[in-house]
Amino acid sequence: MDGCRMLSEPLGPFEAIKGLNMKFNFRSSRLGTFIAVATLAASGLSTAAAETVVTVSGIEIDSTVFNAYLESRFQKPAAQATDEDRATVERELTDIYLLTTTPKAKEFADDPKVKAQLELQYRGTIAQAVARDFVESNPATDAEILAEYESEMEQLSANQYKARHILVETQAQAQDLISQLNDGADFQALAKEHSTGPSGPNGGDLGWFAPEQMVKPFADAVVALEDGKYTSDAVQTQFGWHVILREDTRANEPPTLESVRDAIKQRVEQTKFQDYMQGLRDAG
Secondary structure (H helix, E strand, O other): OOOOEOOOOOOOOOHHHHHHHOOOOOOOOHHHHHHHHHHHHHHOOOOOOOOEEEEEOOEEEEHHHHHHHHHHHHOOOHHHOOHHHHHHHHHHHHHHHHHOOOHHHHHHHOOHHHHHHHHHHHHHHHHHHHHHHHHHHOOOOHHHHHHHHHHHHHOOOOEEEEEEEEEEOOHHHHHHHHHHHHOOOOHHHHHHHHOOOOOHHHOOEEEEEOHHHEOHHHHHHHHHOOOOEEOOOOEEEOOEEEEEEEEEEEEOOOOOHHHHHHHHHHHHHHHHHHHHHHHHHHHO
């Protein structure tokens, strides 16, 4: 990200529960999967009406547990697993279940910290399932997507701007660069030599952008300039100090609904989920 652009990707609908499940999400890694299945093994849980795939130390590993591990391990449906995949899963699950039947495992099962981890693992997994079910049961409608699109389009700026900038660490550095520009120095050359931003090697070129794509102090400075003019004073943002050259202006063409439908759908569903979570907080 350049030293002035804002992140504009929408957040997913599960952000409210992400923190709870961050360290204990069994789908996030092989280690997490190992822990989750070990939890089932230690507790002796099994799924009714599921077929037993393998038995380890008298404990039956049923097809539901087996397939859950397989799908997480290889990131594909169980029906697509090869014989080699299934052999790998059987071997790894056998090792997991063997470890959970050792005397040391029984000691850990009573450890408060391990119990806390298992509780968070359980709660996080259930919370994700509930959140996913809510979103699937309450999808954004075409009318809601259109309304959100129209609302966002109303907030778009009338113009886009083409600009360059030089990003430095201190105000003094920026003001010195402005003095050099006043004396006839070339903006692109100064940017290549002094800018700490990713656009520096390209002469500070930021291309075309709408003001809402930039942090506010930067955007305000660009809008206030005339084409072909650079800032007479350094502009400060959270990224540092900027010297900005506005090169050109054009009318801002709004994106079509279809080109942003997926992003808007996600934002609408995120808002619904946030409202749902707020209702739970208020009721609780």
